[in-house]
Structure formats: structure tokens, C-alpha cells
Amino acid sequence: MTLNLAPMVDVMMCLIIFFLLAAKMVAAERHPVDLPWAVAAKEVEPSDLGARVTITVRRAQAGDDEAEYVVVDWDGERIVERVLEPGEVNVLLQNRAARAARENQKLRCVIRADRMVMYQHVEAVLRGCGLAKISDVVFTANSGVEPKEPT
Amino acid sequence: MRRLEPAGEVVPNLAPMVDVIMVLLIFFLLGTSLDLVTQGVLQTELDPSSGPGAGARVTINPLIRIALADLRAGQGARIFLLDEPLADDDFDGLYRVLRDRRQAGADPANPVVIGAETAVRWKFVVKAMDAAVRAGFTNVQFAVSFRAGSLGA
Numbered sequence: 001m002t003l004n005l006a007p008m009v010d011v012m013m014c015l016i017i018f019f020l021l022a023a024k025m026v027a028a029e030r031h032p033v034d035l036p037w038a039v040a041a042k043e044v045e046p047s048d049l050g051a052r053v054t055i056t057v058r059r060a061q062a063g064d065d066e067a068e069y070v071v072v073d074w075d076g077e078r079i080v081e082r083v084l085e086p087g088e089v090n091v092l093l094q095n096r097a098a099r100a101a102r103e104n105q106k107l108r109c110v111i112r113a114d115r116m117v118m119y120q121h122v123e124a125v126l127r128g129c130g131l132a133k134i135s136d137v138v139f140t141a142n143s144g145v146e147p148k149e150p151t
Numbered sequence: 152m153r154r155l156e157p158a159g160e161v162v163p164n165l166a167p168m169v170d171v172i173m174v175l176l177i178f179f180l181l182g183t184s185l186d187l188v189t190q191g192v193l194q195t196e197l198d199p200s201s202g203p204g205a206g207a208r209v210t211i212n213p214l215i216r217i218a219l220a221d222l223r224a225g226q227g228a229r230i231f232l233l234d235e236p237l238a239d240d241d242f243d244g245l246y247r248v249l250r251d252r253r254q255a256g257a258d259p260a261n262p263v264v265i266g267a268e269t270a271v272r273w274k275f276v277v278k279a280m281d282a283a284v285r286a287g288f289t290n291v292q293f294a295v296s297f298r299a300g301s302l303g304a
């Protein structure tokens with residue numbers, strides 16, 4: 001008697017592809033950003049965050065006051081980082097909010113902002129959340145006390 | 152003369168392939184989940200009745216209003232609590248004041264509104280929020296200007 005392993009291999013292949021894509025998505029969502037520190041920051045797994053749109057606000061260049069808004073998206077073939085114009089942030093949030101409403105989901109906005117960006121750049125995302133009526137907002141931060149910077 | 156064997160079903164041995172796939176699966180499982188638990192979050196529920204989507208400006212009188220002004224071109228932040236400057240512009244000091252208010256009986260569900268000048272660095276806004284959350288306040292709101300370019304406070 002020979003055990004038929006083909007269905008098992010099929011399932012495992014699907015799982016591998018899923019984790020490969022998930023790992024890529026997570027890596028892209030976690031594009032290196034110098035996050036602020038917060039003692040009260042709770043560590044959560046992204047799966048606990050549910051339906052979400054993650055917006056990374058990073059400095060356009062080191063030492064620059066300008067910022068760029070980055071989202072992770074699927075371009076039909078692969079996962080890509082898309083840099084949005086400030087005006088596009090509102091459109092993105094409103095589109096995602098409308099889609100979530102159609103699918104009866106509660107959408108959450110995750111803001112990953114570089115600690116040294118000016119508040120006006122984060123405020124623009126908060127304003128977009130307000131316009132899109134996304135009330136549930138999460139800020140990512142390093143958990144703990146900010147280490148002393150070398151003088 | 153050699154006799155031909157009857158053609159039978161050829162069954163490939165899948166065991167080594169299953170081994171490799173299992174190892175890959177465990178690698179991605181662990182790799183993904185380990186990567187996920189290393190970042191913290193601060194959560195807030197914005198008030199939809201007073202945000203930019205509400206359509207009209209709303210004046211609210213929060214129990215605690217924190218305002219941040221830029222100091223030394225992004226190197227620091229001046230802290231105002233209910234329009235009074237806080238000594239030393241120290242976020243630990245802000246935490247202590249907020250904690251004392253909580254211990255004095257302030258309702259944790261009362262809104263704490265944080266406003267900041269546009270040039271204030273994000274890390275100082277997070278420190279203010281951190282102080283409020285650590286002190287036990289659960290309803291942190293952000294003052295957001297209706298138009299880009301104006302003051303957030």
C-alpha cells in the first residue's frame with residue numbers, strides 16, 4: 001500500500017506561497033522607519049489589527065523637512081511600495097473606507113511616522129482619516145523609553 | 152533473451168520533497184510570526200463628530216488640553232497644559248501632572264486634546280500622547296486644522 005502524498009504536497013505548497021507573500025507584505029509594511037518611542041505602546045500582532053490601511057510617513061531625505069507618504073500595494077504582479085502625493089492620501093483613505101463599508105468591515109488606519117517628521121505631515125493623514133470618517137487610528141512606536149542620543 | 156516487464160504504475164517517492172517543504176513551511180511560519188511582535192502601537196479613537204469630516208468646526212472644552220510649540224527648530228517642544236507653560240518642558244513632568252489629576256478623580260474617559268504647531272517633530276507629539284496614556288487617560292484626541300498649512304492647535 002502506498003500513501004498518496006500529492007494532496008498534502010498541494011496544501012503545503014499553498015501554505016508556503018501564503019507565508020512567502022505574507023512575509024513580503026510584512027517586510028514591505030515594515031519598511032525601515034525611525035519610529036518614536038513610547039512607554040505605553042502595546043505590542044500587538046498585525047492580525048489583531050484587522051482590516052487596515054497602513055500609511056508610512058517618512059522623511060523625503062535625511063535631514064529634510066519634506067515628507068513622503070508610502071503605502072504598500074499590489075500592482076497586479078507583485079507587491080510594490082507606492083509613494084503618494086499629499087492629495088492622493090485623502091483619495092486613498094476615502095476609497096479604502098468606501099470599500100470597507102461595502103464589505104461591512106471596520107477599517108483602521110495605521111500610521112507609521114518617522115519620529116523626526118514635522119507634525120503637519122502626520123496631521124495631513126489625520127485630516128484624511130477625519131474626511132474619510134475613519135475614527136480608529138493606530139500609531140506605531142517602539143515600545144520603551146527613548147534611548148539617550150550620544151552627545 | 153530478456154523478458155520485458157509489464158508496464159506498471161510509476162509512483163515517485165515524494166518523501167524527500169515533503170521534508171524540504173516542511174522545513175520551508177516552518178521557516179516561513181517562524182520568520183513571519185517573529186517579525187510581527189516587535190512593534191508597539193498607540194491606539195486612539197478619533198471623535199467623528201468633531202473631526203474634519205464633520206463638516207463644521209466644533210468647539211470642545213476638554214478637561215485636559217496639551218499644546219506643543221516648536222523649540223530650537225525641531226530640537227525640542229514647549230509644552231502648554233491648559234494654556235499654561237509647563238516648567239522645564241519635560242514630558243515626565245507632564246506625565247506626573249496628568250497622573251496627579253487622574254489620582255485626584257479625573258474621569259479617564261474625558262478627552263485629552265493634543266494640538267501642536269505644524270513644525271513640531273512627531274516624536275514630541277507621541278511623547279505627549281504617551282504621557283496621557285500612561286497617566287490612565289483613554290480618550291486622546293488630536294486637534295487637526297481644517298486646511299493644510301494652518302496651525303493644528
